[in-house]
Amino acid sequence: MAALPIASPALQPASTDGQQIDWASKIAEVMRDQFGLKPKLQNLMYRNSYPAVYDQLPLPHKYKFPDFTKFSGQGVVSTVEQINRFIIQCGEEAQNDALKVRLFSMSLSGSAFTWFTTLPSNSIIFWADLEKQFHQLFYSSIEKMKLPDLTNLRQRNDESVTTFIQRFRVVKNRCFSLVMSDQQLAEVAFQGLLQHIKEKYACQEFYSISQMAHRMTGEVKPYEQKRSNFQKKVNFVDYSDASDSDDDQMVESAEWVQNNKKPIACPFGNKEPEKYWFDITKADKIFDLLLSEGQIKLKPYHKISTDQVLKNIKYCKWHNATSHDTN
Structure with missing residues (x-):
């Protein structure tokens, strides 16, 4: 019987030097040369961007x-x-x-x-x-604020003084080239308050916005509503100074006369449409006018000294004190 031929195993194509051909590289080369396509290399392994x-x-x-x-x-x-x-x-x-x-x-x-x-x-x-x-x-540039951005700030009707001052500070922190003292900043912030709050604190002086926020804590309700609920028998005029402390409180030596509805025209002020103001340096004369018209009465122990005795001396007729003027 004749022997059947046995097929030999298929041989891998080899290069002329006997090494295996990298067909993946060959195909990539043909794609690049013939079609201008470059295979996209994918590497999903994380590598540090630093050594x-x-x-x-x-x-x-x-x-x-x-x-x-x-x-x-x-x-x-x-x-x-x-x-x-x-x-x-x-x-x-x-x-x-x-x-x-x-x-x-x-x-x-x-x-x-x-x-x-x-x-x-x-x-x-x-x-x-x-x-x-x-x-x-x-990078995104920070919006640089200027002085007009501060002066144009206004307290909203539903906004407390504390919240307004916080908003004021945010804008101030973006005024990089603005140079102002603490007292000047307090004055600018004060002008942005609601009108009834400004009227209430018009006679006070603030040396910083922090001091202003501390004194006005709780100013939330409209001033008109507070006035309608005000039922004290004696009204006192608040005086506040930077040197005030709990151990050094002023005692009022005068009080408003109740049930006196007689209007008093102030000759020391100027009238504008829907707005009244007066020169604070005339506070002494205004006090004397109200006293003479019976709008203010002195405590029994309170005796006001003459102008000759008080010459060149600070004196408050309301508090009967020499630490400050009547204002």
């Missing part, structure tokens, strides 16, 4: 990672504000550039974090490089 040695840096003893404020690139926070806040939250470790580069991703979220993870491997060596790239991609 791996940064992750090996020892942390300080008992170091606790800060709870960084997150930046997503979608809010109103500027890159300048975010960088400054990040450095402050790093504390003493902000002196270590390598550690700042390592920790920076912990202050990012959303698209900002995605951007950081897609940076080329080992592309960030120095903190300055990372900060520069961060600003280039996410």
